[in-house]
Amino acid sequence: MSSVVESGTVRMADRVKELKSRGIDVISFSIGEPDFPTPQHIVDEGISALRAGFTKYTPSAGIPELREAIAEKLRSENGIDAKPSEIIVTPTKHAIFMAVLALVDRGSEVIMPDPAWVSYEPMVRISEGVPVPVRADEETSFRLTPELVAEKINDRTRLIILNSPCNPTGAVMKKEDVAGICELAVDYDLLVISDEIYEKIIYDAANHSPASFEGMRDRVITVNGFSKTYSMTGWRLGYLHADAGLLGGIQKIQTHSITCATSFAQKAGVAALKGPKMPVEKMVAEFRKRRDFVVRRIREIEGLSVVEPKGAFYAFPRYAFEMDSEKMGTYLLDEAHVGVTPGSSFGKFGENHFRISYATDMQSLEKGLDAVEKALGKLG
Ligand SMILES: Cc1ncc(COP(=O)(O)O)c(C=O)c1O
Structure with missing residues (x-):
C-alpha cells in the first residue's frame, strides 16, 4: 500500500471543508457530483x-x-x-x-x-x-x-x-x-x-x-x-x-x-x-450552459487556455505560470478562496493544469472565476 497515494480529489474537498468550518467563504470547484437533487x-x-x-x-x-x-x-x-x-x-x-x-x-x-x-x-x-x-x-x-x-x-x-x-x-x-x-x-x-x-x-x-x-x-x-x-x-x-x-x-x-x-x-x-427522461435532459441542458460560460470565461483570463470539453462536467485549463499544480491549488484556495483540483492528481501529464467542476450554480461560477482571474493577475 505504500506505493498507493491518497485521492487528490478527496484531499482537496477535505481542505475546502476545513476552511469553510473556520467561517471562510470558499467556492468549491472541486466536487465531482451533480448539484441537482435525485429526481x-x-x-x-x-x-x-x-x-x-x-x-x-x-x-x-x-x-x-x-x-x-x-x-x-x-x-x-x-x-x-x-x-x-x-x-x-x-x-x-x-x-x-x-x-x-x-x-x-x-x-x-x-x-x-x-x-x-x-x-x-x-x-x-x-x-x-x-x-x-x-x-x-x-x-x-x-x-x-x-x-x-x-x-x-x-x-x-x-x-x-x-x-x-x-x-x-x-x-x-x-x-x-x-x-x-x-x-x-x-x-x-x-x-x-x-x-x-x-x-x-x-x-x-x-x-x-x-x-x-x-x-x-x-x-x-x-x-x-x-x-x-x-x-x-x-x-x-x-x-x-x-x-x-x-x-x-x-x-x-x-x-x-x-x-x-x-x-x-x-x-x-x-x-x-x-422512468421519465426529462430530469436528465434538463440537467444536461443546464450543464451545457455552464460549460459554455466556463470555457468563454477561462479564455478571457490571462495565462489560462482550455480545450472545450465535450462531456462530463469538468474543464481542465492549462496555466502558463511557473508553479506546480499542487502549489497552484493551494494558492487559489488561499488567495481566491476557490477550491480546484490540482492537475497532477490525475497523472503526471496533468501537471500545469487544474480541474474545475462546474457542477455548481452559475452565480458561484461567475464569482469564483472572477476571483481566480484576480488572483492569477497578481502572479504577473
Ligand atoms: C470516471 C469515473 N469513474 C467512476 C467513478 C465512480 O463513480 P461512483 O461514485 O458512482 O462509484 C467516478 C466518480 O467520480 C468517475 O469520475
Missing part, C-alpha cells in the same frame, strides 16, 4: 421499497428486474448484445475495482490515459499490476488515439482502460479511435474496461461503447452507474457487463466483498432506468 420519482421508489420492508440481502449480482432493465438499456442504447445474467449490480467504483482485481496479475501492464480519473492507477497498483500511462494532452484534444496506445503495447500488456467522456478533461472519444483501439485489442488479445459513467452528460458528441464493436463482446467489461446521470452519488449504485467468461472471477470478488448492492437503492435504480 423525485426515483426517491419515491426507494422510500416505497423501504416501507415495504425491502431491506434484506438481495441476490449477489442484483435483483432480477434491475439486471433485466440494465441489459435492455445496454441493448437498445449502447448496441451491446447483453443478457441479464451477464450483469453485476454494484457501486461503480467497486465495479472497476473488482474488474481490475480479477483481471490483472502481478506484473501485467495496464494502459490508461493520462490525465485520467484518480483511482485507475491506484487500483492497478493494489492488484500488483503496472500502470502504463499514455499521454493524452492538448495535442489530441485530450483524446486517446490508437497510435498512442499502439506505442505502449508489449507482451506484458493485459488491459486497456478507456473513459469517455473523460474525467478530468471532458474529452469524448471519436468512433474511429474506439474502433482502432478495439482492433488493437483483438490483434494483441487484450481486455478493455470501458468506464462510461458520464455517458449521458455529453454535448455535440456521441458515446461509442467498445463492447458493441466487432470481436469485442467477450473482451470488454462495460462499467456504468447511476451517480452522475441521475444525481445519485450517495445511493452507491452502478453496474458492469461482461461476457460469462470474464464474469466468474469478478462475481467471486463481489460475494466476498460487499455481497450485494443496497437493496432499496436497486429498486430505485429500476425507476431511474424506466
